[in-house]
Each structure stands twice: as structure tokens, then as C-alpha cells.
Amino acid sequence: MMKSLSKESHTSRRGFLLGASGTAAALVVGFRPGKASLAAGGDGLVHNPFVRITPDNVVTVIAKHFETGQGSATGLSTLVAEELDADWGQVVVEWAPADATVYNNLHWGAFQGTGGSSAIANSFMQYRKAGAAARDILVRAAAGAWKVPAVEIKAAKGRLIHEVSGRDASFGEMVPHAAGLQAVEEPTLKDPAKFGLIGKSIPRKDTLAKTTGEAVFALDVRVPGMVTAVLQRPPKFGGKVASFDASETMKVRGVVDVKSVERGVAVYAKNTWAAIKGREALQVVWDETGAELRGTDEIFADYEALAKQAGAVARQDGDAGTALAQASKKVAATFRFPYLAHAPMEPLNCVIRSDDRSAEVWTGSQFPTMEQGVTAAILGLKPEQVKIHTVYAGGSFGRRATPNADYVAEAAMVAKAIDGRSPVHLVWTREDDIRGGFYRPLNLHRVEAGIDEQGHPVGWHQRIVGQSILAGTPFEEFLIKDGIDATSVEGAQNLSYYMPNITVDLHSPKVGVPVLWWRSVGHTHTGYSTEVMIDMLAELAGEDPVEYRLKHMKDHPRHQGVLRLAAEKADWGSELPEGWARGVAVHESFNSYVAEIAEIAVEDGGAIRVKRIVCAVDCGLAINPDVVVAQMESGIVYGLGTAIRNAVTFDGGEVEQDNFPVYEPLRISEMPEIEVHIVASSEAPTGVGEPGTPPVAPAVANAVYAAKGERIFTLPFSESGVEFA
Amino acid sequence: MYELKINGETRSVDVDGDTPLLWVIRDELNLTGTKFGCGVAACGACTVHVNGEPTRSCQLPIEDAAGLEVTTIEGLDGPVAQAVQAAWQEIDVPQCGYCQSGQIMQAIGLLSENPKPSDADIDNSMAGNICRCGTYVRIRGAIHKAAGKLEI
Ligand code: FES
Ligand code: FES
Numbered sequence: 001m002m003k004s005l006s007k008e009s010h011t012s013r014r015g016f017l018l019g020a021s022g023t024a025a026a027l028v029v030g031f032r033p034g035k036a037s038l039a040a041g042g043d044g045l046v047h048n049p050f051v052r053i054t055p056d057n058v059v060t061v062i063a064k065h066f067e068t069g070q071g072s073a074t075g076l077s078t079l080v081a082e083e084l085d086a087d088w089g090q091v092v093v094e095w096a097p098a099d100a101t102v103y104n105n106l107h108w109g110a111f112q113g114t115g116g117s118s119a120i121a122n123s124f125m126q127y128r129k130a131g132a133a134a135r136d137i138l139v140r141a142a143a144g145a146w147k148v149p150a151v152e153i154k155a156a157k158g159r160l161i162h163e164v165s166g167r168d169a170s171f172g173e174m175v176p177h178a179a180g181l182q183a184v185e186e187p188t189l190k191d192p193a194k195f196g197l198i199g200k201s202i203p204r205k206d207t208l209a210k211t212t213g214e215a216v217f218a219l220d221v222r223v224p225g226m227v228t229a230v231l232q233r234p235p236k237f238g239g240k241v242a243s244f245d246a247s248e249t250m251k252v253r254g255v256v257d258v259k260s261v262e263r264g265v266a267v268y269a270k271n272t273w274a275a276i277k278g279r280e281a282l283q284v285v286w287d288e289t290g291a292e293l294r295g296t297d298e299i300f301a302d303y304e305a306l307a308k309q310a311g312a313v314a315r316q317d318g319d320a321g322t323a324l325a326q327a328s329k330k331v332a333a334t335f336r337f338p339y340l341a342h343a344p345m346e347p348l349n350c351v352i353r354s355d356d357r358s359a360e361v362w363t364g365s366q367f368p369t370m371e372q373g374v375t376a377a378i379l380g381l382k383p384e385q386v387k388i389h390t391v392y393a394g395g396s397f398g399r400r401a402t403p404n405a406d407y408v409a410e411a412a413m414v415a416k417a418i419d420g421r422s423p424v425h426l427v428w429t430r431e432d433d434i435r436g437g438f439y440r441p442l443n444l445h446r447v448e449a450g451i452d453e454q455g456h457p458v459g460w461h462q463r464i465v466g467q468s469i470l471a472g473t474p475f476e477e478f479l480i481k482d483g484i485d486a487t488s489v490e491g492a493q494n495l496s497y498y499m500p501n502i503t504v505d506l507h508s509p510k511v512g513v514p515v516l517w518w519r520s521v522g523h524t525h526t527g528y529s530t531e532v533m534i535d536m537l538a539e540l541a542g543e544d545p546v547e548y549r550l551k552h553m554k555d556h557p558r559h560q561g562v563l564r565l566a567a568e569k570a571d572w573g574s575e576l577p578e579g580w581a582r583g584v585a586v587h588e589s590f591n592s593y594v595a596e597i598a599e600i601a602v603e604d605g606g607a608i609r610v611k612r613i614v615c616a617v618d619c620g621l622a623i624n625p626d627v628v629v630a631q632m633e634s635g636i637v638y639g640l641g642t643a644i645r646n647a648v649t650f651d652g653g654e655v656e657q658d659n660f661p662v663y664e665p666l667r668i669s670e671m672p673e674i675e676v677h678i679v680a681s682s683e684a685p686t687g688v689g690e691p692g693t694p695p696v697a698p699a700v701a702n703a704v705y706a707a708k709g710e711r712i713f714t715l716p717f718s719e720s721g722v723e724f725a
Numbered sequence: 726m727y728e729l730k731i732n733g734e735t736r737s738v739d740v741d742g743d744t745p746l747l748w749v750i751r752d753e754l755n756l757t758g759t760k761f762g763c764g765v766a767a768c769g770a771c772t773v774h775v776n777g778e779p780t781r782s783c784q785l786p787i788e789d790a791a792g793l794e795v796t797t798i799e800g801l802d803g804p805v806a807q808a809v810q811a812a813w814q815e816i817d818v819p820q821c822g823y824c825q826s827g828q829i830m831q832a833i834g835l836l837s838e839n840p841k842p843s844d845a846d847i848d849n850s851m852a853g854n855i856c857r858c859g860t861y862v863r864i865r866g867a868i869h870k871a872a873g874k875l876e877i
Binding site for chain 1: 759814
């Protein structure tokens with residue numbers, strides 16, 4: 001039902017295409033970005049179209065957010081279909097072109113992109129209003145055609161009905177009658193009590209194509225005359241090509257060219273295998289003058305030295321130093337978090353066709369306007385000369401959201417190096433992906449916390465050492481304030497436990513390893529350190545971990561709500577079989593609240609088996625509960641597999657991992673049962689793509705402590721000698 | 726020139742003998758439902774049926790494929806395939822969807838051999854198929870559901 005490669009889209013046209021001549025007559029409705037009003041000027045034009053209804057009775061929702069599995073295409077369509085009273089079966093989805101004046105993320109200003117679990121949150125009113133305005137026009141069109149008062153007409157399941165006269169018609173039939181009608185400024189939205197689609201687990205729009213092999217990912221895009229290229233990148237970050245010898249490469253059958261580009265040496269071939277083989281035969285001499293040469297141990301040692309000095313202050317309430325000196329009991333720990341690769345299932349790749357006046361890019365585009373701009377700059381074109389075709393993305397977890405358009409930029413360089421002679425498909429292998437950088441930054445946290453005689457937390461000092469994700473990117477000016485990269489301290493700075501004396505400070509050392517947001521960003525490490533520390537405080541106080549948390553997060557009712565729900569559903573405190581234990585964690589990220597309770601068993605030989613994760617989530621109104629459940633499952637699997645054994649490590653500046661056998665995701669045979677419970681809520685919807693991830697690692701770590709008395713401060717768990725079965 | 730029988734048709738391709746079946750399927754025959762995930766037999770994204778058996782196409786050089794019958798997701802047919810795909814659709818298994826061709830091909834292989842697999846059987850058969858989106862709960866559920874459909 002989803003058109004993954006949109007044909008020449010109507011969405012680039014302005015306005016209501018009402019009663020336009022020919023077969024393309026369609027009803028296009030939308031809103032200007034950032035304003036909840038229709039932009040119906042004197043010319044009757046409307047910009048920013050989000051929905052198109054055609055005489056063939058198809059309702060096409062134009063999705064401004066890409067689909068990488070998180071369900072945004074289904075969610076955005078639901079919002080439109082709900083207010084439009086469309087039949088779910090008549091709705092198809094198509095991706096918006098790159099145009100930030102129309103399709104920007106309303107949380108991000110003039111920038112089109114998906115991330116931060118914001119797709120539904122920022123679109124909730126915008127897409128509902130688009131649907132409501134279209135419905136209103138259809139109702140008036142029917143009123144005109146039937147010469148009856150509009151108030152007597154009802155819309156339901158894709159039909160317009162006039163009960164008094166017994167007339168009814170499909171939406172499509174009424175499209176021609178909508179000619180000349182103007183959209184209202186403020187369409188009336190439904191009373192949420194009357195929602196028929198929102199809040200129901202209706203089927204996803206992308207499932208059919210994804211179970212037949214028909215879904216088109218970038219790797220499946222074929223453009224006539226296309227060659228495939230792979231790039232030999234420097235083995236150490238910051239290395240540059242000094243010279244290369246392609247004589248053996250050129251002997252490989254199918255190889256057509258070899259070129260040096262800014263990022264490495266590109267091998268072009270008639271097919272992927274020839275390109276890969278050609279690259280293996282390539283001899284490159286690298287200039288490593290500017291390269292990062294440290295190994296992981298050296299980086300950690302440097303971070304440890306930094307952790308002894310005060311950093312830039314992200315939060316200071318009261319006097320943590322004095323409070324800790326006077327605390328009745330205290331604990332301190334140093335947490336170590338490795339670099340992590342995102343490793344989306346579809347290796348990164350991008351197709352590009354270019355000539356002197358235009359270019360087309362096909363990719364699972366997460367930042368369309370960024371990719372458009374960067375491609376244009378590299379090719380010497382204007383942004384509007386570059387057309388971005390968004391296709392299904394085979395996973396991202398943050399990897400495709402690069403502020404420098406990373407792999408799309410590379411594809412443009414590779415295309416430019418052969419002067420656009422043929423369209424190029426730049427393909428990454430899994431080795432390229434895992435060794436390719438843009439990792440979750442390595443972090444070191446030094447945390448000290450104390451309690452008074454009654455067990456109340458009295459002081460907390462958390463010092464974080466980790467590279468800034470945002471420094472040097474276009475996002476720097478919005479998200480780095482007073483030397484504090486918000487994404488380095490989120491989740492720690494806003495600790496949800498009441499703490500009269502707290503200091504959070506930060507060092508952001510420069511390391512030559514490119515870093516990036518990784519599913520839940522800063523929360524990937526702050527969620528861990530804070531939830532392990534609070535567990536230690538509960539123990540110090542001699543109190544139950546759930547009770548202790550509830551007691552000390554009094555001003556955080558939504559945290560408490562999910563924690564209570566998870567505890568109740570997991571039957572916290574009840575007897576477990578011999579060798580089993582429970583652990584808990586609760587964390588808010590992206591305005592969604594998630595508590596997880598892990599049940600583990602220590603098997604013969606001491607290995608740990610995670611048996612069950614009980615999850616409770618409060619994401620406001622759940623647009624599609626089944627998609628929310630799926631995202632919690634997904635975030636849990638992603639976070640659990642990583643915590644158990646994943647790390648990208650360096651030796652002398654070179655990445656030591658290359659493929660799944662040594663960067664192994666969780667497998668089905670290791671799966672715990674997962675139970676997800678959603679807090680009933682009428683609050684505005686918030687994101688679900690990321691918030692399921694942060695609590696799982698600390699919940700499991702706290703369970704390991706309960707079972708074995710060992711605290712885990714170094715991740716992955718395998719580095720701390722804790723093995724999983 | 727190598728000849729192979731794929732989805733019931735005999736096709737010939739002009740590639741080097743060491744070319745993995747995966748790249749022949751994707752690049753030469755333009756059947757893109759079969760995916761590339763790792764190239765080293767570690768993920769299962771490239772799973773096709775060779776003489777009915779789920780096989781990692783990234784590991785089979787075309788020179789060894791002579792005389793074998795290959796089925797890709799595009800060529801699926803029969804009650805087991807229908808039951809599996811229907812079960813996958815009913816419980817909305819896919820997220821990004823990229824691993825799902827391989828998962829489905831592997832699951833069909835399992836159910837063809839073992840129409841009523843236990844959880845342990847599912848673990849054994851499906852552990853080679855990675856899903857980075859973590860759809861494992863639903864894959865397990867869909868296999869049980871498909872088994873139920875085949876019973877009737
Ligand atoms: S691509 Fe063949 S197993 Fe991964
Ligand atoms: S659905 Fe995305 S990898 Fe499985």
C-alpha cells in the first residue's frame with residue numbers, strides 16, 4: 001500500500017488542485033510550517049500539502065518523516081485518516097520531497113528531518129488539521145453537489161452521507177465538486193473521545209511490501225547505466241590518501257575505474273562483487289599525519305586524568321562537596337562506556353545521478369534538506385537542483401542522521417570524481433559500516449552520592465567525560481550552551497530523584513573519532529549510571545529498590561506511574577525460583593517515561609540468562625498501541641544485546657571489530673520474554689523510537705547484582721567478566 | 726557463463742565463478758528481495774532456498790550452483806509460504822523490514838521440515854538470522870501462528 005518510489009509527485013505543486021483539467025484532479029490540503037493555519041491566500045493557493053485525495057478514491061498521505069521501521073508512516077497516516085474519516089484501506093503513503101519551508105520538523109525550526117523520537121510529537125496537530133481541513137472541503141463539496149446544508153452531511157469510512165435524502169458518495173466522487181472551494185483557517189478537530197483510528201492497533205501500512213520482498217530500499221534502487229562503487233577508507237580516522245596503485249584492481253573483471261576522492265579511494269565496477277574484489281586488490285599508502293592514533297585504553301586513561309579535574313558545570317544546586325563530606329554513608333563509582341556502532345541491518349548506501357544542471361539522490365533519507373544541501377555544494381549545484389528520493393530505510397538508530405550528510409556526501413564525491421558519467425551506487429559493506437565511525441561516544445562517568453541517617457539522598461556529584469556529538473555541527477549553536485553539549489548530560493543533569501545538593505559537570509575532550517547520536521543519545525550512558533547509582537543508594541539505605549525510587553521522585557508523577565505499573569505487572573517482591581533475581585530501572589527520555597523490570601536466572605556455570613523484561617511506558621496518547629509495543633520490544637532488544645557484548649575498540653587508532661561475528665547483535669535464541677504495558681493517557685503524544693532503550697541495561701545490571709552481588713561499572717557486561725547464555 | 730535454475734526458470738549469467746549467488750541474484754537477475762547484510766554467513770539476510778533448503782546465498786559461489794534449484798522470496802509458492810507470509814502480516818512482524826525476506830525464507834524452511842516447532846526448535850533454526858530492529862518476539866509468534874494455520 002505504500003509507494004516507496006514516488007512518481008512525479010503532485011506535492012510539489014502549489015495549492016488545491018481542484019477541478020484541474022485532466023486526470024490529475026486532486027484535492028491537496030496542508031498547512032504552512034509552524035503555523036496552525038491554512039495558507040489560503042487571495043489566489044486560493046495552499047502550500048505544504050500533507051494529503052491528496054484523487055477521483056480514484058485514493059487518499060495519499062505525504063509523509064515528511066522517513067520510515068525506518070519505527071512506524072511513522074503508519075502514525076502520520078492515522079492522524080490524517082482519523083480527522084478525514086477515511087477508510088484505512090484507501091490510505092496510501094508517499095514520501096515528501098526535500099523542502100524545509102513546507103516539510104520541516106516543527107520541533108527543529110527550518111530543518112527537515114527525523115530524529116529524537118519526534119515524528120509523531122511534532123506532527124500531531126499538523127497532520128490532524130490537514131485531515132480535518134480536507135474533510136471539511138469534501139463535506140462542502142457534497143453539500144454543493146446535492147444542494148443540501150453541509151451540517152446535514154456526515155463523513156464515515158471514506159464516504160459522505162446525507163441521511164435525510166438517502167444519498168451517499170465516496171470521497172473520490174466528490175473531488176471534482178470541490179473545485180474552487182477554499183480551506184477554512186481552523187478546521188474543527190474531533191473530540192478525542194470520538195477517535196476511531198487513533199488509539200487503536202490498526203495494521204501498519206508497510207507490512208505487505210515488507211513480507212513479499214517488494215519493499216524498495218536504497219540497495220534495491222536500479223538506475224539505467226548505473227555502476228556500483230565501494231570506497232577504501234583510511235584505516236585510522238583522519239588518515240588521507242598519500243598514493244595508490246590500482247594496477248591489480250583494474251585487472252579484476254567488471255572493474256571500470258578507480259579514483260581518489262577526499263574520503264578515500266573509490267573502485268567503480270559493473271556489479272557489487274567486482275567492486276568488492278577490486279578493492280581487495282587495491283594498494284593504498286595512507287598519510288596518517290593528522291590521524292587519531294590512540295587505542296581505547298589510552299583514551300580511557302586520558303579521560304580518567306580529566307575526571308580528576310573540575311569540568312564545565314551543567315547543574316549545580318546546593319553544595320554537593322560539603323553534603324558528601326558530611327553524608328552518613330556514601331558510594332562512588334567510575335563507569336566506562338565504549339564506542340558503539342549502530343549497525344543498521346541495511347548497510348549504508350546511496351544512489352546518485354548527476355549532470356551539470358541537476359542531480360537525483362535515492363536513499364533512506366533521514367535529513368533530506370541536509371543531504372540536498374551538501375550534495376548540491378559538492379556538485380556545484382543549487383539545492384533546488386537536487387532531488388531527494390526517499391525510500392525505505394533498513395534501520396538507522398541514528399546512523400543516517402549525520403550533520404555532514406556523511407555517506408550521501410561520499411556518494412556525491414564519488415559521482416563527481418567521474419564527472420557524473422554514469423549514475424553511481426555507493427555501497428558500504430558490513431565491515432565498512434562497523435569500522436566507519438559516527439559511533440556513540442566513549443564515555444567515562446565518575447559519580448559519588450551519599451545519604452543521611454534516614455537514608456535520604458543528600459548529595460550527588462556526577463562528572464562526565466565524553467566527546468561532544470554536536471561540536472562543529474550546524475546544531476552546535478542551538479544545543480551547546482556555556483560549553484555544555486546538552487546531549488552529553490541529558491538524563492544526568494535532570495536527575496529525576498530529589499537531590500538537595502547536586503553537581504553535574506562535563507569535560508568534552510577532542511578525539512579524532514567521529515561520533516553521533518545512537519538510539520537515545522546521551523541517555524544511553526546517563527540512564528545507566530544514574531539508575532545503577534540509585535540502586536546502590538537504596539541498598540545503602542537498606543530499602544527496597546522500587547520503594548526507594550518511588551519515595552525520592554515525588555515531583556515526578558509520570559516516572560512514578562510507569563514504575564508502579566511495571567512493579568505491579570512484574571509482581572515485584574514476589575517469590576522467584578532458586579537462582580533467579582530481579583532488577584529495576586526507570587528513565588525518561590524524549591518526554592516519554594519507561595520503567596523496566598528484568599528477571600534473570602543464573603545458570604549452571606554462572607552464566608546469566610535474561611528471562612523476562614516487564615516494561616511500562618507512558619508516551620502520552622498512544623496513537624497506535626501495537627506500534628508502541630513494537631518500539632519498546634525493539635529498544636529493549638537493541639539495548640540488551642549491546643550491553644551484553646558490543647563495543648567498538650581501538651588499537652593504535654584502528655578499529656578492532658569488522659563484522660557481526662565480533663560485533664554480534666542479540667539473537668532470537670537469547671531473547672527474554674518481553675511484556676509491554678502502556679499507561680492510559682490523554683497527554684499529547686511523545687516519542688517511542690528511543691525511550692525503550694535506556695532502562696534495560698541498568699535493570700539487568702541491577703538484577704545481576706541482586707543475584708551475584710557484583711556491580712557492573714564497565715560496559716559491555718562481557719568486559720566486566722559477566723557472561724550471558 | 727553459468728546456468729542456474731531460479732524460481733522455476735533457467736537463466737544464464739556471465740560472471741566470474743567465485744561470484745556469490747547473492748550478487749548474481751541481486752545484480753545480474755535483479756531480484757532484489759534477497760538482501761545483503763554481512764557477506765560472512767553471520768546474519769541470514771541473504772537466505773534463499775536451494776533445493777528446498779534455507780541457504781546463505783552469500784556463501785555459495787555461482788560455480789557451485791550448477792544444477793541446483795534456487796527459490797527466492799519472489800518465487801515463493803505453496804501452503805507453507807502462504808501461511809508464513811499471512812502470519813507475518815497478521816501480527817505486523819516487520820519494522821524496517823530489511824531482514825524479513827531472510828527471516829521468512831528461514832521460517833518456511835523450518836515449517837516445511839517441522840510443522841509444529843517448539844520454542845527450542847525455533848531458536849535452533851532461526852538463531853542465524855539477525856534482526857537489528859529486534860522483532861524476535863513477533864517472529865516467534867508468527868511461526869507459531871503459521872504452524873496453527875497449517876494444522877487446519
Ligand atoms: S549476507 Fe549472507 S548471512 Fe549475512
Ligand atoms: S525488521 Fe529491521 S532488521 Fe529486522
